[in-house]
Amino acid sequence: MRHAEQIMALALVAFSLFLMWKSSELPIGWVSGKGPGGGAFPFWLSLGMLVASGVIFWRARRRVTPQSRDENSFMGYSTFRLFVVSAGAIFVMFLGTHFVGAYVMIPLFLAFYMRFLGGHSWVVIAPIALLAPIVTFFFFEIGMKVFLPKGVTEPLFYPLYSMFF
């Protein structure tokens, strides 16, 4: 935990510097007749972030915060597995949505998660994984007129659209 606290603080120092550099693409000082330049607000706030993250790092080095005194690991194996599988599965769901659409990826995600992490039986998984996209379709697309991305499966929905619209 102690190292994680320091690494995070250093990453935030670097991120603040990046934001300062990025903000300075627009004027950061006073522009005659127009007041503060467009980059001023984010630039000076990023400078504040830099100072704050510097203080966080300094406090972490001096072991002032509880995290900087904690010698436990930042993430145990079971937590790491949970985190990687959860975040990874969400990542794959989002990525797959670009290609095969939400209505393929949502049931796949639900089934994978419940089976792999939960170890649930297919009797439990199947109704949830199949009902979720159906409810989503009727609630969002038919009810709310919000059309989710469908990728290559788009043509499959044309008959449904013609039925409801």
Next chain:
Amino acid sequence: MDGFAVAFEPLNLAMMMLGCLMGLFIGAIPGLGSVNGVAILLPITFFVPPTSAVIFLAAIYYGAMYGGAISSIMLGIPGASTAVATTFDGRPMAIKGLADRALIAAAIASFVGGTISVIYFTLFAPPLANFALRFGSTEEFALMVLAFATFIGLGGDDIPKTIFMILFGLVLSSVGLDIISGHPRLIFFDLPGFYKGISFIVLAIGIYGIGEMLWTLEQAQGKVEIAKHTFGIKRGVETLKMLWRRSKLNMFLSSTLGYFVGILPAAGATPGSLMAYGMARSMAKNPEEYGRGNVNGVVAPEAANNAASTGSLLPMLTLGIPGSPTTAILLGGMIIWGLEPGPLLFSQHPEFVWGLIASLYAANLFTVILNLSLIPVFIWILRTPFTILAPIIFVLCFVGGFAPASSMHDVWLILIFGVVGYLMRKLDYPMAPLVLAIVLGPLAEKSFRQTMIAEHGDMTIFLTRPISLICLIAALGLIIYPLYLVRQRRKAKLNMEAPKS
């Protein structure tokens, strides 16, 4: 009375009931609080008139305040951050087999807290709105500074980390097109998605939807057990009698404290409920019973968090300053619906304001009935393992995040915010200031730049206008006070260590 006519319009009544039900459900699910419900369901409100929309969201807010107590009591995991203090005595009561009593106490205390706060709201909203009429861009900016300072002062979090998160939120709010010159600003990697800025909805769903669920999954590790309990009419009546005997003064005082803490910008229901718990314990004849299953330890935070939820609506409506992350999201919603929160709201849209207040009365009554009758159902739902609930919530985050702008760019941002938010949360970086800052950022920048242009860069204007000066002095006090406390604590620690050495 016109307000009641608005509240009882069929659409508004239906939205209120639906909101209460959904709020109760969302609040009862560990990992989801009113802020998640409001953030995830906000896109749905774009399809109804603004008055119905805010009634729906306020009902979710109210329902979630009730619902949060359910998992705090049954599982020992706070259903929402506002129900953290409820866990202290609610869980020991459940372990003793008194879960039904704790649940009834929570529902009744919430009802009393909600009712008292709505009465306060009705009495104090117009005077505060009139006072707010005196606010110009200078005062507006000073007030924003005060709101951020309140977060630093009252949050109880690590001060440098809180300051960092506020500044980070403000920088994120400036992504997109410059509000004065129209030039593109902070367009990362030239991705076109950044031209429309970063929506607070995206940030809130990422942090509170994905980030919070990752956090809850870690805490629970998929193993959640439920205490056994009994429930009957006779025991229910006995509990009501006991509450009247032992808790009526506590309910009143906690509701009053909660309401006024709720009004403070950025304080919200969580500090309100914790302060009420502390107050109840310090005033009790038997403080040692607290933490071991004292019913007043459930009553105090529950009365306070409901009262604070109404209180935090007041500065949002009259001044445009949210009292909590949830109201920060409500505020963003109001701006999207074309309603400008602030002093003119009361004169320009009275049907909206009084319709909302009347709906709060109605929602309060409806939710307590709903809460008591649904206790067995919620217990059944909470038995669902996290490994089933979590993926369903992740899918809801995906769909809810995509819907407002129909943009996969936003969906990816949700994942990034969720993962980064989770990692930062593990290191105790507070998330609420970040959400508050991204919502208030555009208003803060606009008011600051307007003042600077009008005054030709003369910053002393902030010190010469009375309201602005008062706000800035109060802000300074709120920043200095916790620093002073830290110093005092350090001194006391050194004094304690000195005799040992």
